[in-house]
Amino acid sequence: MAAKQHSRRESSAMTLFKTQSLRRRLVLISLITTGLTLLLANFAYISLEYYLAKRDTENKLQVLGDVISDRITAALTFNDKALLESNLNTLQSDGAIVRGCIYRQDQTLAASYHSKAHERIDCPNYLPRVDTLKTYNFSRFFPVTRAEEPIGTLYIESSRDQLLERFFQFLVFSIIIMLTAFALALFLANKLKDVISRPMRELSDTLTEILNKKVYSIRATKTNNDELGDLVDLFNRLLTTIDDENQSLKASEERFRKLTALSPVGIFQVDPNQNLQYVNQRWRDIHGMTNDHPDLQDWFEMINPKDLVNVQEAWNRLVLDQESIALEIRLTRPDMAYTWIHLMASALYDRDGQLLGYLGAISDISELKAAQVQMETLAFFDPLTGLANRRLFKNRLVTSVKGAIRSGKSMALMFLDMDQFKRVNDTLGHDAGDVLLKEVSNRLSNTVRENDTVSRIGGDEFTILLTDISSVQDVRAVAEKILRAMSKPIRVKGQDILTSVSIGITMTPDDSTDTNVLMKNADLAMYSAKEQGRNNFQFFSEEMNHSILEHLAIEKEINEAIERNQFTLFYQPKISLFDYRTTGVETLIRWQHPDKGIITPDNFIPVAEETGQIIDIGNWVLEQACRQISSLIRKNIMPADAKVAVNLSAKQFTDPDLAGRIRNVLEITEIPPRCLELEITESTLMDDVEAAIRIMQEIKSTGVSIAIDDFGTGYSSLSYIKRFPIDVLKVDRSFVMDIPDDKNDMAITAAVIAMAHKLDLNVVAEGVETDEQLQYLRLNNCDEGQGYLFSRPLSLGQLHQYLVISAERRSNSYEI
Ligand SMILES: Nc1nc2c(ncn2[C@@H]2O[C@H](COP(=O)(O)O[C@H]3[C@@H](O)[C@H](n4cnc5c(=O)[nH]c(N)nc54)O[C@@H]3COP(=O)(O)O)[C@@H](O)[C@H]2O)c(=O)[nH]1
Numbered sequence: 001m002a003a004k005q006h007s008r009r010e011s012s013a014m015t016l017f018k019t020q021s022l023r024r025r026l027v028l029i030s031l032i033t034t035g036l037t038l039l040l041a042n043f044a045y046i047s048l049e050y051y052l053a054k055r056d057t058e059n060k061l062q063v064l065g066d067v068i069s070d071r072i073t074a075a076l077t078f079n080d081k082a083l084l085e086s087n088l089n090t091l092q093s094d095g096a097i098v099r100g101c102i103y104r105q106d107q108t109l110a111a112s113y114h115s116k117a118h119e120r121i122d123c124p125n126y127l128p129r130v131d132t133l134k135t136y137n138f139s140r141f142f143p144v145t146r147a148e149e150p151i152g153t154l155y156i157e158s159s160r161d162q163l164l165e166r167f168f169q170f171l172v173f174s175i176i177i178m179l180t181a182f183a184l185a186l187f188l189a190n191k192l193k194d195v196i197s198r199p200m201r202e203l204s205d206t207l208t209e210i211l212n213k214k215v216y217s218i219r220a221t222k223t224n225n226d227e228l229g230d231l232v233d234l235f236n237r238l239l240t241t242i243d244d245e246n247q248s249l250k251a252s253e254e255r256f257r258k259l260t261a262l263s264p265v266g267i268f269q270v271d272p273n274q275n276l277q278y279v280n281q282r283w284r285d286i287h288g289m290t291n292d293h294p295d296l297q298d299w300f301e302m303i304n305p306k307d308l309v310n311v312q313e314a315w316n317r318l319v320l321d322q323e324s325i326a327l328e329i330r331l332t333r334p335d336m337a338y339t340w341i342h343l344m345a346s347a348l349y350d351r352d353g354q355l356l357g358y359l360g361a362i363s364d365i366s367e368l369k370a371a372q373v374q375m376e377t378l379a380f381f382d383p384l385t386g387l388a389n390r391r392l393f394k395n396r397l398v399t400s401v402k403g404a405i406r407s408g409k410s411m412a413l414m415f416l417d418m419d420q421f422k423r424v425n426d427t428l429g430h431d432a433g434d435v436l437l438k439e440v441s442n443r444l445s446n447t448v449r450e451n452d453t454v455s456r457i458g459g460d461e462f463t464i465l466l467t468d469i470s471s472v473q474d475v476r477a478v479a480e481k482i483l484r485a486m487s488k489p490i491r492v493k494g495q496d497i498l499t500s501v502s503i504g505i506t507m508t509p510d511d512s513t514d515t516n517v518l519m520k521n522a523d524l525a526m527y528s529a530k531e532q533g534r535n536n537f538q539f540f541s542e543e544m545n546h547s548i549l550e551h552l553a554i555e556k557e558i559n560e561a562i563e564r565n566q567f568t569l570f571y572q573p574k575i576s577l578f579d580y581r582t583t584g585v586e587t588l589i590r591w592q593h594p595d596k597g598i599i600t601p602d603n604f605i606p607v608a609e610e611t612g613q614i615i616d617i618g619n620w621v622l623e624q625a626c627r628q629i630s631s632l633i634r635k636n637i638m639p640a641d642a643k644v645a646v647n648l649s650a651k652q653f654t655d656p657d658l659a660g661r662i663r664n665v666l667e668i669t670e671i672p673p674r675c676l677e678l679e680i681t682e683s684t685l686m687d688d689v690e691a692a693i694r695i696m697q698e699i700k701s702t703g704v705s706i707a708i709d710d711f712g713t714g715y716s717s718l719s720y721i722k723r724f725p726i727d728v729l730k731v732d733r734s735f736v737m738d739i740p741d742d743k744n745d746m747a748i749t750a751a752v753i754a755m756a757h758k759l760d761l762n763v764v765a766e767g768v769e770t771d772e773q774l775q776y777l778r779l780n781n782c783d784e785g786q787g788y789l790f791s792r793p794l795s796l797g798q799l800h801q802y803l804v805i806s807a808e809r810r811s812n813s814y815e816i
Contacts, residue, residue, distance in 0.1 A: 026197065027189035034185035035178065042174040046167060053163045057096065057138045061156050064091065065142035069154045072102060076110060076144055076152045084111030091115075096162050098137055101155040102144070103127040110152060118159070127153050136160055199228040203235055216243040266341075266362035269348070270296060272355050274319065286341060286364045288333035304330035318358055322347040328365065340369040382456040384434055385441035393455035393463050397515050400453075400465050401508050407468075412475040414464040415504040415522035416444070416482070419534040421460035424497060426689050427720075432492045436499060443485040448478060462501075463522070472507065472539070479503050479537035486535075500535035502526055511540050524548065554607045557593075562616055566592050569624055570793035573802065574645070574764055574786045577778050582806055584643035584677065586786060587625040588793045589617070609649050618652040623665050628796050630671035637803045645677040645707060650684040654691070659698040666702065673703025677728065681709045689720050700725045707764070712752060722759060729756040731782070733767025739776050750780045757781065 020028070068087050075083035084102050091097040091113055099114040101123030112123035130141065139157040143150050206220040219239060222232040260267045266283030270276055276296045284290065287302065303311050307329045317323040324346035331339045345360030380392040388396065397413065404411040418440060425433035437460065444454045444462060453465040464482075469475055482503065489496035504525025506518050521540040529538040561567060571585035591599040608614040625646050632638035652658065666673055678699060685692040685708065696706055707728030708721075712735050721729075731752050735745045749765070756763045765777045768787030777785055794802055 021197075026192050027186060030185040030189035030192070031182060034181050038174070038178040038181050042171075042178070046170060046174070049170060050163065050167060053166065054138070057158050057163070058140070060094065061138060061140045061158055064094070064097070065140055065154055065156050068100070068156070069142040069144045072144060072154065073146050073151065076102060076104065077146055079104075079110065081111050085113065087111075088113035091156065094158070096158045098157045098159045099123055099155075100157075103153045103155065105151050107153075115159075121157075123155070127155070195224075196228065199224060199232065203232065206235075210239070216246050264363070266364075268360050268362065269357055270345075270360070271357040277357060283362060286339065286362055287331065288335045288337060288339075302331045302333060304332060306330065318345055318347065322355070328369075338366075339364060340366045385438055385456050387441050387445070387462075388453055388455040390455065390457040393453060393457055393465070394515070396453045396455075396465055397463075397518070400467050401513055401515055401518070403467065404508050405513060409467075410469040410510065411508045412464075412466040412469050412478075413506050413508070413518050413522045414466065414475075414479065414482075414537075415506075415519075415526040416462040416464065416501045417526055417530065418460035418462075419500045419502055419530075421499070423686065424492070424499070426686060428493055428495070428497075432497075435492045436490055436497060439490045440486065440499065440501070444482065447481050447485050469507070475505055475507070475539075476537075479505060483535065483537065502529035502534050503537035504529055504540065505537055506540040521545075551607055551610075554604055555611050555613070558604055558608055558611070558613050558617075561591055561593075562613070562620075566594070567617065567620065568592055568795070569621065569628065570795055571625075571629075571644070571799045572786055572793040573791045573799070573806075574643075574784050575790045577765075577774070577782055577785050581810070582639065582642060582803065583784055584645060585629065585638075585799065586645040586679065586793075587621060587647065589621055590793075605649065609651055612651060614649045614651050615655055618649055619661060622646050622661070623669060626665050626669035626671040626676060629675065630669045632800065632803065633671070633675060637800055637807075641674075643675050643677045643705065644671070645679050647679045647709065648684075650681075650687065653680055653684050653695060658695065659702055662699065662702045662704060666704075674705070677705040677707050679707045679709040679730065682711050685724065686720075689723075693723055693725070696725050710766075712748060721755075726761060728762045728764055730764045730766050730786075733787075736765050736767045736773055736777070736787070737769070739770075739773045746776065749777070749782075753777075753780045753782050 068090065072084055072087045074080075075087065088100040088102065088111055091100045092115070095115065095117075097113075097115060098118045099112065099121055101112045102110045103126070104110045107127035109123055109125045114121050114123070127141075137157045137159050139155065142154040142156070144152040144154055202223075203220050206218060210216060210218050216239060219236045220232050222229050222236075224232075260280040260282075263280060263282055266286045267278075267280045268276060268283050269278040274296055276294055276299070279294055284294070287294070287299070289298075291298075300308075300311070307327075310327060311329055314325040314327050318325050324344070326342070326344045328340060328342050331341060333339055342363045342365045343360060344362075345358050348356045348359045350356050380389060380395075381387065382389045400411050418436075421433065421436065424436055437456070440462070441454070441456060444464065448454060448464055448466065451467055453463075455463045455465075457463050464478075466475060466478060482501065486499060486501050489498050491497075504522045504527065506512070506521035506525060508518055511521050512518050521544075524544040525538045525540040528544055529536050532538060568590050570588045570590050572588055573582045574584045574586060575581070576583050589601050589605075591601075591604055593599050605614065605617075608617050625644050629638060629642075629644035633640055633642070648658075655661070662676075662678075665671075666676065680696075685696075699706060705727040706725065707730055708724070708726055709730050710732040711729050712732045729752065731749055735749045735752075738745045739749065740746065753763045762783045764784040764786055765773070765782045766786055768774055768777065768785040768789045770789060773787075774785060774789060791802060
């Protein structure tokens, strides 16, 4: 308990001490240290003094006692009081001796002495016992002996007063010294205060000033070069560091403010208690808020109810798990404007990882969303016709097939391709083409039910999905309805245009349930409809697939034929209808198949055209024909002004290397450019008239001639023919073959010849087989003819022979 009280007192004293100013504590410590040191020193000194004085007195008593006891032996034996007293009186020499007493052996007083200063202190009549002797003086008993026989006792008592007086004097002296030392300590402590406490005070004042003024450029003054000076240096360095950091913090804060002010993004900060702490102007603009201190609750109230749950969940993740969040939110602003925003936010920590709040950025994505909607519309709908596009069609096809499988009903897929759309586009322009497409789209949409999907999947290609089909008859009825709808003329740019479509139809699940297969089926059926003469519909059949397989087999075989040099060239002469000279030859390829014999080009050129193999084949034909005919010309077997005509396929015609290739062939085969003529079908040229003109100009720049092949079948307009840089026009065999039976064809043939002459073109009639045809052509001034009447296509050897014979006949003036 006492210990507890003691320790409590001690701790409260310590607390009191610790709360004192440093200066006071320094003074206290100095005084306590000085006081304790002096006290201890004085105590030690006094104790030593006392001990030494006591020892001196005792020694002195011993000496006196020994001397006197020795001297008084006889006097005591004889009880000579006077002598005894005389001996005792020697004690007078020592002022400190209080009394001296001599006792006989029977312990009675024999003689006594006392100092004058202690008259009242007499010797007791009997020898006092040591334990009963009550005196604060020093005293001692000495036995008096004679022949070692005790005969009495000497008692001497010395006063302590002198000792005490000396002690007292010393104490007074010590106190004076202590007080002086205290004063000195106080003085030194004050000095120490100046040395230690003042710089500290100054540091503290500087710090207070910095804190009050918030000016971190203030520095403490260094007055000492000691440890305190070092402390001031360190303090100033610390201030410099703080100042630097403060400056950089200010700069970064300024940057942040400027950035946020200029930011196209709305920036906000929320404190850990979820109060909106800061928002920039852009944030206010996006939210249409003018309030200086917007409230987070107000912001939450702007959120579209459809997004509220999402936002709450994300917000909880942010504030509870400190997870970063990013989400798109719809807001209704105070001015009722509907806004889409993109919000990103994450927790903000200080350097020590203490949560400062949440920082976020908001951008207005309303325009982006609108564009997205527009893009989605564009992504799924054809902008011209408003019909579903290929992508939406494919989605619907997948869904419809699944629906058909589920419901057990049938679905029909129609693939429609407009007949001759390209011609309208090329002749009347793209605006007209657009009008046509829109009208066709309308008619198609009006022909089917609302549940059915009409799509425009390419330029002039459409698809129709007919769902819930009960019988093939229903599909047939729809296809017929479409053909009927298309048969009415469409008014475009003041002209009535007649258009038609070719329709391929496939059914699910009967034909397939695979959407890709269905697409392929419908496509095949559509091509079949085209082949059947257009403006009709065809249902898919397995035979169509077989023709595809056959197609693939041919493709493979063509590759082998190229590798194994199975192609050969035949030449069909062209004859002048004025003098029956051979004006040239048309090169016609043949395939010498090892198993199937000679295969004519109609059976492999279309496949080679589709697969692109025609480029290699065509290049080979061009080079080989030029080489062979050049050789015949050089040998004078072929007339020097005769031409070799080479057919160019559509793919070859659009090959960007064509002109270069021609130049190269002319060079390596050494055939004069005027001896080479390229035949390009009318339909190839009409695919893209402007491009065709450009390519033909390039071809013409090589010096070779161009002939339009199969003229009359490609629906070309006279205005284009006028612009084509061509030399020859070949009237298609289909017009010649019905001469003289078909008056129309005859009239067309005559008109074409006349028109070609007006355009300064040479006219060649194809497929001349009969004399009547020849006569009619001659009558109409057709320049040249080509056909079985003159010669079938000939091998090189046969041509050689033919030319030799013709030359001979000519020299014999033979005429047909
Ligand atoms: N791109 C290339 N096409 C070529 C090449 N070689 C030929 N062809 C084209 O193939 C088509 C068929 O040609 P082909 O079987 O050789 O038939 C030609 C003649 O044999 C045939 N002809 C000629 N005269 C008559 C005739 O009096 N009666 C009749 N029934 N047929 C006749 O006509 C074909 C030539 O026609 P054209 O080319 O229109 O002048 C054919 O389109 C060839 O062009 C080639 O190397 N590359």
